[in-house]
Structures are given as C-alpha cells and as structure tokens.
Amino acid sequence: MTELAQWLHDVFVKQLDFWVILGFVAQFLFSMRFIVQWIASERVGRSIVPIAFWFFSIGGGSLLLVYAVQRQDPVFIAGQALGLIIYFRNLWLIFKEKRQDPAI
Numbered sequence: 001m002t003e004l005a006q007w008l009h010d011v012f013v014k015q016l017d018f019w020v021i022l023g024f025v026a027q028f029l030f031s032m033r034f035i036v037q038w039i040a041s042e043r044v045g046r047s048i049v050p051i052a053f054w055f056f057s058i059g060g061g062s063l064l065l066v067y068a069v070q071r072q073d074p075v076f077i078a079g080q081a082l083g084l085i086i087y088f089r090n091l092w093l094i095f096k097e098k099r100q101d102p103a104i
Contacts, residue, residue, distance in 0.1 A: 021065040030060025056084060057087040 033056035040050040041060035061084045 019067060019070050024065060026060050026063030026067055028060075029056055030064060032056045033060065051091070054087050054091045056092070058091070060086065061087060 033053045036052045036056060037049055040052075041047045061080050065077065065080035065084065068080055
C-alpha cells in the first residue's frame with residue numbers, strides 16, 4: 001500500500017505546478033462540453049449539440065493544446081490541433097446557417 005501512496009504522491013503532488021494546474025483547468029473545460037450537451041438533450045428529450053458545446057470544445061481544446069506543446073507531446077499536440085480545426089469549422093457552419101436563416 002505504501003508503494004501506491006508513494007506513486008500517487010509522485011504523480012499528483014510532486015509534479016504540481018502551473019502547467020499541471022492549467023492542464024486540469026483545460027480538462028475541466030473540455031469535460032464541461034459533455035455536461036452541457038447532456039443537460040440540453042435531457043431538456044428537449046432528444047440528442048442535440050448546443051452551441052455552448054463547441055465553445056467549451058474550443059476553450060478546453062486550446063488550453064489542452066498549450067499544455068501539450070509545453071509538455072512536448074506530439075500525439076497530444078496533433079490530436080488537439082485537429083480537434084480545434086473541427087470545432088471552429090462546426091461553429092463557422094452554424095453561424096453561416098444562422099446568417100442565411102435568422103429564424104434558426
């Protein structure tokens with residue numbers, strides 16, 4: 001049991017710095033998009049993706065990308081960078097559709 005406690009201390013306490021805190025904040029924002037989507041879907045009784053989902057995706061994804069760059073993790077960098085392109089594209093499509101039909 002002491003090995004597990006030591007491992008937890010090494011991972012969650014010894015490494016705690018600004019970048020780890022930023023990573024946790026980023027992950028929280030990224031996770032909020034699923035909570036927002038779930039609540040919105042429950043309210044209407046069907047699966048929907050509200051605009052807030054994309055804003056939380058951009059906020060969390062941007063901070064996670066900064067975190068990944070600082071950690072120099074190429075897999076994480078590539079994944080977050082591609083995700084950001086997709087999130088911005090979805091917002092662009094939503095706003096383009098709203099400009100064409102303001103009733104949406």
